[in-house]
Amino acid sequence: MRIVTVGLGLRAVSVLERLQAHMPEAEVVAYVDPTPYQKTTHKNHEALKAYDTLEDMLANEEADLLFVGSPNHLHLDHIRTGLNAGIRIFAEKPVVISMDETMELAQLLSKHGADQVLVGLVLRYAQHARDLRAAQAAGLIGEVVSIEANEHIAPYHGAFFMRDWRRYTKYSGGFMLEKCCHDLDIYNMVTGSRPIRVASFGGRKSFIPDNAPARDVDTQVYHQKESIWEATQDPFLSDGDIVDHQTAILEYESGASMAFHTNMNVPDEQRRFCVMGTKGMAEGDYVRGYLKVTQAHSRNTVVDEDYTKSIDRPGAHYGADDMMCQDLCAYLRGELKSLPVSVVDALEAGVAALALDQARMSKQVVDLTSYWEKFDSFNLRGGTAATNTAEAV
Structure with a gap:
């Protein structure tokens, strides 16, 4: 299981750590984040490859799961990019930030399948x-x-x-x-x-x-x-x-x-x-x-x-x-x-x-x-x- 992430803050690193604890075969291989201040707390941070854009990362990495841990207002763009690339997505909550974005994502999910997006609504x-x-x-x-x-x-x-x-x-x-x-x-x-x-x-x-x-x-x-x-x-x-x-x-x-x-x-x-x-x-x-x-x-x-x-x-x-x-x-x-x-x-x-x-x-x-x-x-x-x-x- 090869994982790439957009956003490498405290929440992303925390969830990825727990995922890897239950799936030792999972490997985080690359990330997009202009200020990845939590990067060094990740267990294999030296091996993580940095990309400037999500599009470049998805085009150049063989990955099974995209982790969307970016600030909320960026989620829709990042989920859309992942769906169009055909990769399964785990998105942190809240998935989107407006009524209009909700309807836009609903339309995308009707095309790509709602099971393509997993969510971190943890309660x-x-x-x-x-x-x-x-x-x-x-x-x-x-x-x-x-x-x-x-x-x-x-x-x-x-x-x-x-x-x-x-x-x-x-x-x-x-x-x-x-x-x-x-x-x-x-x-x-x-x-x-x-x-x-x-x-x-x-x-x-x-x-x-x-x-x-x-x-x-x-x-x-x-x-x-x-x-x-x-x-x-x-x-x-x-x-x-x-x-x-x-x-x-x-x-x-x-x-x-x-x-x-x-x-x-x-x-x-x-x-x-x-x-x-x-x-x-x-x-x-x-x-x-x-x-x-x-x-x-x-x-x-x-x-x-x-x-x-x-x-x-x-x-x-x-x-x-x-x-x-x-x-x-x-x-x-x-x-x-x-x-x-x-x-x-x-x-x-x-x-x-x-x-x-x-x-x-x-x-x-x-x-x-x-x-x-x-x-x-x-x-x-x-x-x-x-x-x-x-x-x-």
């Missing part, structure tokens, strides 16, 4: 999500009625967003898309459907000049996570246009509804969910590491998982990075028929995030009915939605 691979899906499949929750969920990140991480290139919507697609597309995908999975109407409110209240620490205060916490490209130093004087908090309400095609809240200045982090159904409820937290399922009629606890004791895997995202790479390797070897998440799932989660920002900025409810009709005209699922695939459990 479905976490044990929490697997066990939640299994509880649903066992009928412990029943029909999903409503969901309450959040993603609250610590100040060091929030400051990173305000210092990094991700602070610009033109590069990242916005905070909801960049950071919360994982979560929105999980709740598409849970409801077995997509948002049909959304509303949202938010802005920036924490990372503003009035809240900057006094000069004699230790501000190291705001610089724990390094930024390289397009970086700025002070998160409180950031020139970015992203928000630092957002509250959203979503109505799904299934009839379920959700209230979702995100904030990037929360000292005691959470990534919590409470899924309430006709037969029971599932409550859990990715950060705090638990899942509890309770029956409605008896109030008995039928699932009680403590992942802080049961999960011991290297990598980020609560062990999900390693689990994702293990599954990807099995899939690429032909040992696994399907993956828990598809590029179509990723695009649909992205549309939800983009619609929420549209609603926030317009101060109106956004109805996605006509958008989904156009999106579905490309027939990307072909009757094999990853959400409903047995292997996804």
Whole structure:
């Protein structure tokens, strides 16, 4: 397995390391990145061949997989180039950064095949999500009625967003898309459907000049996570246009509804969910590491998982990075028929995030009915939605 990569930053090197751990025969042979500051952390970095353009690299290397780890706004061009070259692609999330790009990629996938693009939408691979899906499949929750969920990140991480290139919507697609597309995908999975109407409110209240620490205060916490490209130093004087908090309400095609809240200045982090159904409820937290399922009629606890004791895997995202790479390797070897998440799932989660920002900025409810009709005209699922695939459990 010969891999080439466009983008050689922290995330790319981290995922490639886990891929190679599960597939020793995989070899990263070349890259395109004008500032590959993470190159030397890659285990065979001396042997990596550098190219100026993706086109040159694909024309001159015999490769089996293209890893797209470039900044978000470049993804569509890089995926398009890879598809036209006939190479299988692994793309980091979010796949694209706008509604128009979503439709353009949908058209490309209808031509080349959606199975040509694998995605790094990692949260479905976490044990929490697997066990939640299994509880649903066992009928412990029943029909999903409503969901309450959040993603609250610590100040060091929030400051990173305000210092990094991700602070610009033109590069990242916005905070909801960049950071919360994982979560929105999980709740598409849970409801077995997509948002049909959304509303949202938010802005920036924490990372503003009035809240900057006094000069004699230790501000190291705001610089724990390094930024390289397009970086700025002070998160409180950031020139970015992203928000630092957002509250959203979503109505799904299934009839379920959700209230979702995100904030990037929360000292005691959470990534919590409470899924309430006709037969029971599932409550859990990715950060705090638990899942509890309770029956409605008896109030008995039928699932009680403590992942802080049961999960011991290297990598980020609560062990999900390693689990994702293990599954990807099995899939690429032909040992696994399907993956828990598809590029179509990723695009649909992205549309939800983009619609929420549209609603926030317009101060109106956004109805996605006509958008989904156009999106579905490309027939990307072909009757094999990853959400409903047995292997996804």
